[in-house]
Structures are given as structure tokens and as C-alpha cells.
Amino acid sequence: MSGELGPVERFLRREKYFGVPRWVVGGVLVGVIASVALVRGQVTTTDRVRAAVEGFRHSSVYVEPGAPPTVNAEHVRRVLGDRPIVVAILNGEPMPPSGKSLVTAGLKLCDDLASLVPTNLVIVYGNEPGKGYNPAFCVGPRFNNEDHPVNASNFDFVLIAKAESAWKYRESPTDLTPQVEEYVLAYDAQAAKDYPDSVPRRGAVPDKLATGEIVLSLGGIVAACVALFFLLHLAARAVGRRGPRSRERLETEARLSRIGEYVLSADPQDANQAEVARQYVLALQGHESGANVRRQVDELERLVR
Incomplete structure (x- = not known):
């Protein structure tokens, strides 16, 4: 047991985070940290100050x-x-x-x-x-x-x-x-x-007033490009996951609709009717809350055959 990795170590050793290679995530973090450090350490020149200094030339x-x-x-x-x-x-x-x-x-x-x-x-x-x-x-x-x-x-x-x-x-x-x-x-x-x-x-007056600002801007552009790639990648993965889920959800809704028609039209005196109605209500509530009710729907379809 002494050689087993803890949860933090396992997390850090992942090859991918959110489906994105570890080096990309690391690059985004480094870019963000570097940009914040540059902003904190760099005194930016306002237009008013810049105009005055140019006038002093x-x-x-x-x-x-x-x-x-x-x-x-x-x-x-x-x-x-x-x-x-x-x-x-x-x-x-x-x-x-x-x-x-x-x-x-x-x-x-x-x-x-x-x-x-x-x-x-x-x-x-x-x-x-x-x-x-x-x-x-x-x-x-x-x-x-x-x-x-x-x-x-x-x-x-x-x-x-x-x-x-x-x-x-x-x-x-x-x-x-x-x-x-x-x-x-x-x-x-x-x-x-x-x-x-x-x-x-x-x-x-110094010839170049904004050397630090240029460096900061270039660093920000690079960091922004990496971050944009990262966000687009996540968005693409989200859309990719959403497609199958949406189709599965529509399919489940159609199956529940057919079961609902059976519940409404079936004989109330049927021995299984009360149990079917109970499970149908539970499955419908679970589906509306976003839960995966595929197994419940399978069981309901078995009961109404």
C-alpha cells in the first residue's frame, strides 16, 4: 500500500485534463501567471502622460x-x-x-x-x-x-x-x-x-517609451492564443458530447411517451397497472431532472408488453 499514489499525485500525473494534453494546460497556466506578473510589475503609460512626454522632446x-x-x-x-x-x-x-x-x-x-x-x-x-x-x-x-x-x-x-x-x-x-x-x-x-x-x-526624453508595454502586449497575445485554443477545444468536446446525449434524450422521451399512452389507456383494474404507473412517474421525474433512466425505461417496457 505504501507504493500507491494519492489522489493529488494521480491527478498531476494525468496525460490529459478535460481531454486536453497536459502540456497545453500547463502552457495556459504559465501564460496566465506570466501575464499577471507582467501587469503587476509594468507601469503602463496613459495617453495623457505619453502626449506630455512626447511634447518634452x-x-x-x-x-x-x-x-x-x-x-x-x-x-x-x-x-x-x-x-x-x-x-x-x-x-x-x-x-x-x-x-x-x-x-x-x-x-x-x-x-x-x-x-x-x-x-x-x-x-x-x-x-x-x-x-x-x-x-x-x-x-x-x-x-x-x-x-x-x-x-x-x-x-x-x-x-x-x-x-x-x-x-x-x-x-x-x-x-x-x-x-x-x-x-x-x-x-x-x-x-x-x-x-x-x-x-x-x-x-x-527616451526614444522608446513603451518597450515594456510592447513586451506585455506580445506576451498577452501569445497567452490569449493559447487560451483561445484551449477554450475552443473544450467547446468542441462539449458539442461532441452534447450530440449523442441529445439524441439519447430524445429517444428516451419518445419511449416514455409511448409508455405514458399505455398508462393512460390501460385497464385500471389490471394487477400491474399500479406498479407501472408508479415506476413511470419515477422514471419521468428522473428524466426531467437530467438523470439517466435508461434502465428504468427498459423495465417499464418489459412490464407493459
């Missing part, structure tokens, strides 16, 4: 169609020069929530942009749900890099606080441009301390 300022005139884009371009700062001026469409309680929608979008222009500081102007049209500031993940090593935290909250203390006296609801001006002045002051030899310039 040609200018330090991207203006989304329909953006309000509260930030003077041309003036901001002149102020920024070739500093490692990019600004996205979005329209009034509310930014989607981040899904995190401590991360605003603007900061989430800013981080998404910064991940694609990683050696730059990023400013995003957009409609924050419940807060109105405001800026969000963030630091690219590679702002501190081997070419220009620096303490990136010096250009984060500390820099924003210094700039805000100055712009609050100059900004207005219809003119937010002073925010960028004061931010640039604060950046210059900090850069003079942190970059005594060589101040960094604006980093280039």
Missing part, C-alpha cells in the same frame, strides 16, 4: 489642448532655458485619483511623468479633484545620477517651500506663472550650492 513646456491661460507657457519656456526642469500645463479635465490616501492626483501624474524623464524636475499644472487648478512638483528618480551626483532631497520639499514663500505674494487665481519663476530662482540658489563645478542640463 521639443520643448521644456508641454501645453495640453484646452489648457487655461493661467500659466504663460512662452514666458515659462524662456525662464526655464535648458535647466533640468519640465512643465506640463494640462487642461481643466479632472486628473484621475491616485488610489492612495496620501498621494494626490497631481502628484501621481507628476511621478508618472518623472519616471519617463527621470533626470529632470517635473511640474504639473492640472485640475486636482476638490482642490482646483494647482501645481504638483516632483523629482525624477535619476535626478541624482553618476554624471551629476547630488542629494535629491534638497530639490524636493525644501525647494518647494522656499519658492512658495516667495510666490504667494505674487501669484493670483488668473496668473500662476510667478510660481514657476520663484521655483526656478530657488532651484538656481540650491544648484549653486550643490553643483559647484557643473550644473546639469535638461535630460533627453
Whole structure:
């Protein structure tokens, strides 16, 4: 008995599952697991982020169609020069929530942009749900890099606080441009301390934004093809099984119908009539519930001969 395989081992050693070769089932499972892992690990690029990053290829300022005139884009371009700062001026469409309680929608979008222009500081102007049209500031993940090593935290909250203390006296609801001006002045002051030899310039935008997405799409296509083959195979088997079953069911219904006619027309005083009627009712109930009543029907036909 010690050499007998358990139910789990017997299941795993099957050559086929649901009539499908084991390797196909395994391929489907691997494809699904790999696709889920890729989706979880891959940060997808939204159309809005993609458009902004493409705009940064040609200018330090991207203006989304329909953006309000509260930030003077041309003036901001002149102020920024070739500093490692990019600004996205979005329209009034509310930014989607981040899904995190401590991360605003603007900061989430800013981080998404910064991940694609990683050696730059990023400013995003957009409609924050419940807060109105405001800026969000963030630091690219590679702002501190081997070419220009620096303490990136010096250009984060500390820099924003210094700039805000100055712009609050100059900004207005219809003119937010002073925010960028004061931010640039604060950046210059900090850069003079942190970059005594060589101040960094604006980093280039990567040529290929969606390499990971292309890989993910190709993987998804392959997994979908395998899964489709698997489902079609199961459907074909189901249809193949359904044909004989349907014919058998129709045949059983016809036989039960003939027996029913006998039960209704037979002499009630017949000694076998009560037993035939009882078995007929049981067989009919079983047939309607989907059970195989072939043996009961055979017995009924024997009784009514």
C-alpha cells in the first residue's frame, strides 16, 4: 500500500485534463501567471502622460489642448532655458485619483511623468479633484545620477517651500506663472550650492517609451492564443458530447411517451397497472431532472408488453 499514489499525485500525473494534453494546460497556466506578473510589475503609460512626454522632446513646456491661460507657457519656456526642469500645463479635465490616501492626483501624474524623464524636475499644472487648478512638483528618480551626483532631497520639499514663500505674494487665481519663476530662482540658489563645478542640463526624453508595454502586449497575445485554443477545444468536446446525449434524450422521451399512452389507456383494474404507473412517474421525474433512466425505461417496457 505504501507504493500507491494519492489522489493529488494521480491527478498531476494525468496525460490529459478535460481531454486536453497536459502540456497545453500547463502552457495556459504559465501564460496566465506570466501575464499577471507582467501587469503587476509594468507601469503602463496613459495617453495623457505619453502626449506630455512626447511634447518634452521639443520643448521644456508641454501645453495640453484646452489648457487655461493661467500659466504663460512662452514666458515659462524662456525662464526655464535648458535647466533640468519640465512643465506640463494640462487642461481643466479632472486628473484621475491616485488610489492612495496620501498621494494626490497631481502628484501621481507628476511621478508618472518623472519616471519617463527621470533626470529632470517635473511640474504639473492640472485640475486636482476638490482642490482646483494647482501645481504638483516632483523629482525624477535619476535626478541624482553618476554624471551629476547630488542629494535629491534638497530639490524636493525644501525647494518647494522656499519658492512658495516667495510666490504667494505674487501669484493670483488668473496668473500662476510667478510660481514657476520663484521655483526656478530657488532651484538656481540650491544648484549653486550643490553643483559647484557643473550644473546639469535638461535630460533627453527616451526614444522608446513603451518597450515594456510592447513586451506585455506580445506576451498577452501569445497567452490569449493559447487560451483561445484551449477554450475552443473544450467547446468542441462539449458539442461532441452534447450530440449523442441529445439524441439519447430524445429517444428516451419518445419511449416514455409511448409508455405514458399505455398508462393512460390501460385497464385500471389490471394487477400491474399500479406498479407501472408508479415506476413511470419515477422514471419521468428522473428524466426531467437530467438523470439517466435508461434502465428504468427498459423495465417499464418489459412490464407493459
